[in-house]
Amino acid sequence: MPERAVGIALLGGGVVGSGVIKILADQRELLRRRTGLTFDIRHVVVRDPKKHAELHASLPITTDAAKAIDDPKVEIVVELIGGTTTAGEWIERAIKHGKPVVTANKSLLAARGAELFTLAKKHNTAIAFEASCGGGIPIIDALSKGLIANRIDALVGIVNGTCNVILTRMTRNGWSYAKALEEAQKAGFAEADPSLDVSGRDAAQKLALLASLAFNARVVESDIHVEGVDKIQPADINFAGELGYVIKLLAIAERAPQGSGFRVQGSAARNSLNPEPSSSLTSMSSVVSSLRAEGRTLNPLYLRVHPTLVHKDDVLAEVSGSFNAISVYGHALGHALFYGRGAGQMPTASAVVADLVSVALGTTPLAFKQLQIFPDATSPADVLPIEELQSRYYIRLMARDVPGVMAEVTEALGRDKISLSAVLQRESDEGQYVPVVITTHMANEGAMRQALKAIDSLKTIQPPSVCLRIIDQPREFGGG
Amino acid sequence: MPERAVGIALLGGGVVGSGVIKILADQRELLRRRTGLTFDIRHVVVRDPKKHAELHASLPITTDAAKAIDDPKVEIVVELIGGTTTAGEWIERAIKHGKPVVTANKSLLAARGAELFTLAKKHNTAIAFEASCGGGIPIIDALSKGLIANRIDALVGIVNGTCNVILTRMTRNGWSYAKALEEAQKAGFAEADPSLDVSGRDAAQKLALLASLAFNARVVESDIHVEGVDKIQPADINFAGELGYVIKLLAIAERAPQGSGFRVQGSAARNSLNPEPSSSLTSMSSVVSSLRAEGRTLNPLYLRVHPTLVHKDDVLAEVSGSFNAISVYGHALGHALFYGRGAGQMPTASAVVADLVSVALGTTPLAFKQLQIFPDATSPADVLPIEELQSRYYIRLMARDVPGVMAEVTEALGRDKISLSAVLQRESDEGQYVPVVITTHMANEGAMRQALKAIDSLKTIQPPSVCLRIIDQPREFGGG
Numbered sequence: 001m002p003e004r005a006v007g008i009a010l011l012g013g014g015v016v017g018s019g020v021i022k023i024l025a026d027q028r029e030l031l032r033r034r035t036g037l038t039f040d041i042r043h044v045v046v047r048d049p050k051k052h053a054e055l056h057a058s059l060p061i062t063t064d065a066a067k068a069i070d071d072p073k074v075e076i077v078v079e080l081i082g083g084t085t086t087a088g089e090w091i092e093r094a095i096k097h098g099k100p101v102v103t104a105n106k107s108l109l110a111a112r113g114a115e116l117f118t119l120a121k122k123h124n125t126a127i128a129f130e131a132s133c134g135g136g137i138p139i140i141d142a143l144s145k146g147l148i149a150n151r152i153d154a155l156v157g158i159v160n161g162t163c164n165v166i167l168t169r170m171t172r173n174g175w176s177y178a179k180a181l182e183e184a185q186k187a188g189f190a191e192a193d194p195s196l197d198v199s200g201r202d203a204a205q206k207l208a209l210l211a212s213l214a215f216n217a218r219v220v221e222s223d224i225h226v227e228g229v230d231k232i233q234p235a236d237i238n239f240a241g242e243l244g245y246v247i248k249l250l251a252i253a254e255r256a257p258q259g260s261g262f263r264v265q266g267s268a269a270r271n272s273l274n275p276e277p278s279s280s281l282t283s284m285s286s287v288v289s290s291l292r293a294e295g296r297t298l299n300p301l302y303l304r305v306h307p308t309l310v311h312k313d314d315v316l317a318e319v320s321g322s323f324n325a326i327s328v329y330g331h332a333l334g335h336a337l338f339y340g341r342g343a344g345q346m347p348t349a350s351a352v353v354a355d356l357v358s359v360a361l362g363t364t365p366l367a368f369k370q371l372q373i374f375p376d377a378t379s380p381a382d383v384l385p386i387e388e389l390q391s392r393y394y395i396r397l398m399a400r401d402v403p404g405v406m407a408e409v410t411e412a413l414g415r416d417k418i419s420l421s422a423v424l425q426r427e428s429d430e431g432q433y434v435p436v437v438i439t440t441h442m443a444n445e446g447a448m449r450q451a452l453k454a455i456d457s458l459k460t461i462q463p464p465s466v467c468l469r470i471i472d473q474p475r476e477f478g479g480g
Numbered sequence: 481m482p483e484r485a486v487g488i489a490l491l492g493g494g495v496v497g498s499g500v501i502k503i504l505a506d507q508r509e510l511l512r513r514r515t516g517l518t519f520d521i522r523h524v525v526v527r528d529p530k531k532h533a534e535l536h537a538s539l540p541i542t543t544d545a546a547k548a549i550d551d552p553k554v555e556i557v558v559e560l561i562g563g564t565t566t567a568g569e570w571i572e573r574a575i576k577h578g579k580p581v582v583t584a585n586k587s588l589l590a591a592r593g594a595e596l597f598t599l600a601k602k603h604n605t606a607i608a609f610e611a612s613c614g615g616g617i618p619i620i621d622a623l624s625k626g627l628i629a630n631r632i633d634a635l636v637g638i639v640n641g642t643c644n645v646i647l648t649r650m651t652r653n654g655w656s657y658a659k660a661l662e663e664a665q666k667a668g669f670a671e672a673d674p675s676l677d678v679s680g681r682d683a684a685q686k687l688a689l690l691a692s693l694a695f696n697a698r699v700v701e702s703d704i705h706v707e708g709v710d711k712i713q714p715a716d717i718n719f720a721g722e723l724g725y726v727i728k729l730l731a732i733a734e735r736a737p738q739g740s741g742f743r744v745q746g747s748a749a750r751n752s753l754n755p756e757p758s759s760s761l762t763s764m765s766s767v768v769s770s771l772r773a774e775g776r777t778l779n780p781l782y783l784r785v786h787p788t789l790v791h792k793d794d795v796l797a798e799v800s801g802s803f804n805a806i807s808v809y810g811h812a813l814g815h816a817l818f819y820g821r822g823a824g825q826m827p828t829a830s831a832v833v834a835d836l837v838s839v840a841l842g843t844t845p846l847a848f849k850q851l852q853i854f855p856d857a858t859s860p861a862d863v864l865p866i867e868e869l870q871s872r873y874y875i876r877l878m879a880r881d882v883p884g885v886m887a888e889v890t891e892a893l894g895r896d897k898i899s900l901s902a903v904l905q906r907e908s909d910e911g912q913y914v915p916v917v918i919t920t921h922m923a924n925e926g927a928m929r930q931a932l933k934a935i936d937s938l939k940t941i942q943p944p945s946v947c948l949r950i951i952d953q954p955r956e957f958g959g960g
Binding site: 019035137138149315332334338340341357361362363367373 | 499503507510511513514515516610616617618621622625626627628629630631696795798810811812813814815816817818819820821826827829830831833834837838841842843846847850851852853
């Protein structure tokens, strides 16, 4: 193969941009040997060239994005500035020139993916976005290539490093949320304004992209039920620990059951890396009938991001700090897990450069043109309301008069057909509010909410009670 | 996109072949919707059509491979018969017709990969082999695409399901090797002749393929130091457990250190899913100098398959039964792990169909043509002799007179500069041979072998002593 130089424009010279510059310089020979390609950075577009003068002394720094994008010697445009407005305009400009775009911008794709993909196809070019989810983990590629023969039943991921760093620190060090956030900010794991991360929105944007690919249905951020980590209290982390669970922010997309039964894991189930089947079969015929009555046959999905009690034997419980992991359940493949650094300069740059190679080789454009899995080619997802979800729950009540209140609480739960799995209760001085922790068997989310409302209106309960969902080794999801 | 029907010939109608037939039938609509492709099985070539008469009543079963391969309506040939002779001939025939081949045949590729890849390029066609390693895990794709920007420092995998089922059963049920093998055979996890698996050769063939891609150097089976699981005794599994380890058959390829130091994990290191750095820096300057003196500068590799003591906190320790997992350490990505079912009908068929799609879309042929990472385009690996390896070791001696013998053993180890990390010893009746278990700090394999020889010649030792390597969370390998 003859060698070929590929001219690129880098929009953004920040953390990830610098990582891309570093890989293209340090690994130039490795990339040339492996791919026959060399990448020439023709422009690095930044807002303030002074900030970058020393760092990239030898690089063509500019503030003129239009000139960089329009340069005929630029074949591929790499967008790493983030945000939706300017990034969107620049990407559109590149696409209209027929230039393929490599981007790590999950917010933009979650908001305007279908539109931009349509535009790219119209101009016979492509968008590559491996770096938008899971950092350096090649999960976009796995979903759009390696797992393409699978009907995906569920996708369960830890996809936000900031939240995982905070929860890991709260769990290991016994820190409060505020202290864990502060330390994460000091260590560079959390932004000065951490709200996009800790609210769960960043995870939801990633889930929108991943679920769109996995289920071939257009998922937007607003389809997803989102709860963040900012209300997690050390008490709940401790109680979860006593019960054998770790609290993780999970992003979950799963097909609603369409067949005869819904397999869920019993609480006695073993490690998720354990191949022995130990699942219990819970009948879901009532849910299925109600879905059918409403005419929902198009792949209905539950989509949610929330703090979750994950069994300690589940491999996701061990994904700590800034690491990410995505479990995927395919009908043929079974359970597969993809694990690695979900953020950070070099892991993200690793994905950007992989995309650069695939775009330059022509494989990404070829797949982009033909595959009908991207949101421009699919219909909006049929999203089930969270109230219809079946889950196990963890409830922490603050009760004044424990013996008396338990009868009332049990009654409230029983009215909504929620049965108890375990109760944990501490001794305390009389008259004080004491925590009572209850875990339930599988129950309906709507019923759970109703019961919680009733419980919180009891005179002996100090509202609001804490309610979190439990996931026991999601080895097998979905039906059909 | 217009839809397109792709004619294929299936060579082999056995377990995986039937899985491919099943996916192409059951998921025809899903594949059509996702890819715009439908796959038409034009021939299923089998040895004995009677065996398949009922199963595939509606399929074009034949014994005539030449006719099937030569059929102008066949675009892609899928080879699933295994073995090297006939499979090799048929693949050559397809390639000479310019027809791309999808294969799961690791033995053939490990033996004749370079030759077949060269032939395929000569005839302007491609070989796709995702199913050859790790079953349904898209590890070939990850190494040749997603991780292409990384200098890979190490690859550590559990890649043989049979051995992992046997070791899992020995560990969990306390079974002997013979009993675990027998049960694995009954359950369909081991062949009637299990020698290819239990000897470690199957894992070595897979490692040859994976290491070739990861390190862009031609690795053949004979480059790899191989020890199987057939000599593992319950006693060692139990002692390992007491020391906090699980015995796993690992396939390991790692770059020898080229820089200033070699990072290895101390025994106190935490979980490998733990991002906190806790590694200790061991100087390897002597090894580096000796390498340089010998003029070995071309990416020297250690390549080995052997039973290994894996720390219980390492995620690989939790990969049980027929599951596979491959840890990859890239210079930019850091640690990534790919986990899933490494064998079996549907997982393997999942990978075969993914390859069919990529070949039909044209992406695999395009990458195959341009990437220079396949063994036809690379030089033979510079393989270091196992004697130069640095590792920690587990030794079990059978000693008659423990107090007396310990001085002699320690002296033998000390002569070869091997220092002890821990000693475990059981009470027993006097005069009996009792097990003494020793773990060492990092030591040189050649020195270890020399010391073992000296120990086994002691009068108070009943030879042969057992010696296994220990790996403590291989979070960071290699240097440079």
